Amino acid sequence: MLAELVFTLVGVVFGIITGLIPGMHINTIAAILVGAFYKYEFPGLPLVYFVIGLSVANSFSGFIPSIFLGAPDESTVLSVAPGHRMLKRGKGYEALALTVLGGGGGFIALIILLPILAYTIPAIYAVLRQYMQYVLIIVAAFLIHKENRVLWALFLFALSSIFGIVSMNANINSSFLLLPMLSGLFGLSTLAVSYFSDSRIPAQRTKFRIRYKKYIPAIFLGLASGIIAGLLPGVGTSQSAIIAQETGKAKGKRKFMAVLGSISVTDTMLSIIAIYLIGNPRSGGAIAIQDFLGGKMAFNDVVLFTAAGLLSMIIAAYFTLRIGRVFGTLVSHVNYRHVACLTAAFLLWVIYAFSGAVGILIALTGTAIGIIPHLVGVKKSLLLGCLITPTVLYFLGISIYFI
Incomplete structure (x- = not known):
C-alpha cells in the first residue's frame, strides 16, 4: 500500500498545480498517462491512485484562478461572476473558503x-436519462422568464446556443473543445469588463465567521446535482449547477459558491465510482482508471479508492485555503488591470497552443457575446445556452454535427 499512498500524494500535488493553471485540464494528463500505460506497460493500480489524487485536488484548487483571476475551466465557470463580485468587496477568500466547505x-x-x-x-440513472432533456428545457425557460429584460434574455440564450453548436463543430481536438468557448464567454469577457471599469481590488478579508449549519442544504443540493453530472453523459457541472440554482435552495452568492464546490468534488468521485455502479466512466480521468483496471471495478476497489479520495480531499482543502490566502494578499497589492491583461494574454496563449487560430476566433467571439450581459443587465448564466441546448439535442437524439 506504500506505493499507492505515494502515488496518491504525488497526484494531489499535480492536481493542485494543474488547478492553478488556467486551461490545464486533468483530461490532458489522463490521456498522456493512458498512452504511457499501454506503451511502456506501466503497472496500472498505482496510476489509478495518482489519477484519484489528481482529480480530487484539481476540483478544489481550480476555484482559485476562477475567483481571483476570472479564468475558469468548465467545472468552475459559474463561480466567476459571484466569486468576482465577492472579490471586489474584499470577500474573495471567503468565496474560496465556501467552495472548500461545499467540496469537503x-x-x-x-x-x-x-x-x-x-x-x-x-x-436514478435510468429515470434521469429518460427525462433529462425535459428538465433542461424547463430550467432554460425559468432562466429566461425570471429576468426583467426577457427579450434580451431570450436573445442571449438563443445566441449562446447557436454559438455553442457552431463551436462544437469546429475543427478542434475534442479534449479542448470547451476551452476557447467558455474562456471567451465567461473568463475573457469578465476580464475585459474589469479592465475598463473600476479595477481596484480591496484588501481581502481572511477572518470571517461561517455558520456551517446554514450551508448543509446547499451541500446536499450540490451532492444531488453532482450525482446528475457524475452519471449522465452530456451533462456537466455547469448544467447541473443551473438546475440546482433554479430550485431556490442555492439563492445568494455564498450558498451558490458552496453548491458549486459540492458539485465539483462529488461529480469527480461519482464519475469514477460510476464504473462500478453503472459500468460506465463519466470523465477523462475515470476512463483512464477503467483502462488501468482492465475494465472492471470491484466493491473493495470502491472502498479503497474512496479512502484515497478522502485523503486527497483533506490535503487539497488545506493547501487550497493556504494558497488562496496568498492570492488574496497579492491581488489587492497589484494593479488589477495588469493582472487582467496578463491573465487574458496567458489564456489566449493556452487557447492557441491547444486549439490554434480557430480556438482564438471562438474565444474572441465568445468574449464579444460575454460582454453583452454586463451592458444590458441580465445574468451571465443565460450564456450556458451554449451547453444546455447541445445537451438537450443530444438527449433528443438530434445530431448537431454538420461538418
Whole structure:
C-alpha cells in the first residue's frame, strides 16, 4: 500500500498545480498517462491512485484562478461572476473558503450515503436519462422568464446556443473543445469588463465567521446535482449547477459558491465510482482508471479508492485555503488591470497552443457575446445556452454535427 499512498500524494500535488493553471485540464494528463500505460506497460493500480489524487485536488484548487483571476475551466465557470463580485468587496477568500466547505461537506455526505446510493443510483440513472432533456428545457425557460429584460434574455440564450453548436463543430481536438468557448464567454469577457471599469481590488478579508449549519442544504443540493453530472453523459457541472440554482435552495452568492464546490468534488468521485455502479466512466480521468483496471471495478476497489479520495480531499482543502490566502494578499497589492491583461494574454496563449487560430476566433467571439450581459443587465448564466441546448439535442437524439 506504500506505493499507492505515494502515488496518491504525488497526484494531489499535480492536481493542485494543474488547478492553478488556467486551461490545464486533468483530461490532458489522463490521456498522456493512458498512452504511457499501454506503451511502456506501466503497472496500472498505482496510476489509478495518482489519477484519484489528481482529480480530487484539481476540483478544489481550480476555484482559485476562477475567483481571483476570472479564468475558469468548465467545472468552475459559474463561480466567476459571484466569486468576482465577492472579490471586489474584499470577500474573495471567503468565496474560496465556501467552495472548500461545499467540496469537503459534499464528499463526506457522499461517503455517508454511499451504501444507499449504491442501491438507488442505477434506478436514478435510468429515470434521469429518460427525462433529462425535459428538465433542461424547463430550467432554460425559468432562466429566461425570471429576468426583467426577457427579450434580451431570450436573445442571449438563443445566441449562446447557436454559438455553442457552431463551436462544437469546429475543427478542434475534442479534449479542448470547451476551452476557447467558455474562456471567451465567461473568463475573457469578465476580464475585459474589469479592465475598463473600476479595477481596484480591496484588501481581502481572511477572518470571517461561517455558520456551517446554514450551508448543509446547499451541500446536499450540490451532492444531488453532482450525482446528475457524475452519471449522465452530456451533462456537466455547469448544467447541473443551473438546475440546482433554479430550485431556490442555492439563492445568494455564498450558498451558490458552496453548491458549486459540492458539485465539483462529488461529480469527480461519482464519475469514477460510476464504473462500478453503472459500468460506465463519466470523465477523462475515470476512463483512464477503467483502462488501468482492465475494465472492471470491484466493491473493495470502491472502498479503497474512496479512502484515497478522502485523503486527497483533506490535503487539497488545506493547501487550497493556504494558497488562496496568498492570492488574496497579492491581488489587492497589484494593479488589477495588469493582472487582467496578463491573465487574458496567458489564456489566449493556452487557447492557441491547444486549439490554434480557430480556438482564438471562438474565444474572441465568445468574449464579444460575454460582454453583452454586463451592458444590458441580465445574468451571465443565460450564456450556458451554449451547453444546455447541445445537451438537450443530444438527449433528443438530434445530431448537431454538420461538418
